[in-house]
Amino acid sequence: MKALIACEYSGIVREAFKNKGWDATSCDLLPTEIPGKHYQGDVFDIINDSFDLMIAFPPCTFLAVSANRHVPNNPERWQKQVDALKFVYELMHAKINHIAIENPVGVISSFIRKPDQIIHPYYFGDNIPKKTCLWLKDLPLLKYSLEDNLFEIRTSVEPEFIEYNSSKTKSGKSKYSVFGKLGKGRGKERSKFHQGIANAMAEQWTQYILNKKI
Template identity: 40%
Template sequence: MMGRVLVACEFSGVVRRAFAARGHDAWSCDLLPAEDRSNKHIVGDVRDILDWGWDMLIVAHPPCIRLCNSGVRWLHRPPAGRSLDEMWRELDDGAALFSDLWHAPIPRRCIENPVMHRYAKERIRDYRPPAQSIQPWQFGDPESKRTCLWLHNLPPLEPTVTQKPDAVVHRVHRMPPGPDRSRERSRFFPGVAAAMADQWGPLIEDEPEQVEMQM
């Protein structure tokens, strides 16, 4: 049985296409239009469609710019042209979105984000540690970017590559400032998307046991 898969906060279509290629009715949703102009993309706030009968799986990539450790400094000394109030308000908004996705009425859920700072953890409802952290190079994408996965009724992903490549690219960390920096940093990795579809897709036909899968 193939399921209806919602890929939240994704404009690139990378994860949507991975599940669609394996026969699932996969949709993406983002505030931005689909980069590939797919008609299986909804423009808007994903929270408005969480109860649309996504009966099996959600894979979410909520914005992390205020939640992650790398950006905690801006909560104490904001960048030029921004205020502390704006930084903390964006943190509250990011934590609220993460919380809403974590509690979405969908049986199987995965939320992806970098390592979080303590202020974010304090603001997320029922926060718990991620089930696992992965690197793109473990799935055939020769890049380095530690990514945490929060999982509900899903097992941890099994790496598809057992040896670290000799030449790992630190593209994300070395990306220069610019108007598209945040957009490009959030772009997901095809190898990880394929592993999600391959390993989690077959579980859609099974009834979840409603347990949290933790490492």
Template identity: 30%
Template sequence: MRILIGCETSGIARRAFAALGHDVWSCDLEPAEDRSNRHMICDIRDGILTEGWDMLAVMHPPCTRLCRSGRRWMSGPGKWTPPKQLPRGKSWDDMKTDFAEGVDVFTTCWNAPIARRAIENPEMNDLARDAMPPDLPKPQMVQPFWFGEPAYKNTGWYLDGLPDLTPTDMLEEPERDSAEWREWNKVHRMPPGPERGRLRSRSFPGMMQAAAAQWAGHATQEVAG
């Protein structure tokens, strides 16, 4: 299978699919952390989506203005009214520009001429849903601990031509407010800093190994059948 991993610099998803023998490339505006020669530094919207891929997995498209938690920065009561507060150093026009960028990246990938697509994104706020294609399904929400990763991070997958992920190594959840529970929540408890966004968006290897096995396996069977 020819597989494109979009919006990823860590190489975690790329390596998971490549380990199963697939022809896998990643792309992002930034270089790959592992300096792989199978990583392209480019905007995913600049023509690469038409290069004959069998599957597209978009890992971390810009979603800060699309997610439910970011709604309060976008609008006040109703829709598209001035918000009560803005992030430091940002204007409302900045918010709208960021929002439009997130929508454009997501919709360009969703409408790509590729038979099988998986786009990672949180549950969207009402403003984002209004701007999405009418055929966009609800996301499948999964957790890292379904795949042997001792962590909480509610992860949404918008899927087309691919099956929902099935848990592979379900861990027992720790007692709420215990030290282990707090450790599982470390993604959400990261302090502010220049690396926070990048670290919070990193894929979990266990989840991506399951995705590689299940999605590529499904696609291979489809092609063979």
């Protein structure tokens, strides 16, 4: 089975699927950080190469909610958001049987459709609270445990926050994710996908697709 991991330079998801026996290829404009099968270039150069599954991580720079404040009265920014939405739409409608699109909460929900699932990395063992939206085509929702009695193995962990004093809240205290420690200018590191979700995708979606082939 062939998997395309689109807009991924880290190799994290590619390697998770490779470990499950897939012929997995990552694709990004950047070189891969983990040696492996990687196409450096435009994903639409290879998107029709008979892949059974595509998982795509389109850049969220012009798609995230945080980007909206820059759009009004800024035609250039507006055009970039339109182009980003068109890119997502074309990925969603690729001729691949199984597709997952990942992005944070943003304008995809407003202009294309709402996500099928919203998860956090801490649901799958990484202690990061970060809303992660998934738009799915013929793939099941990812299963996870937030209760000890749901599965034999508890997959979730407690999210880590940093608390700081703030005059903006009634309590005088606010908290933000450990992601905040990365700060501005560290978008590349903040955008890296988390191993726990990658492993869950590889485990659960491989089993689903194999069962469909029986």
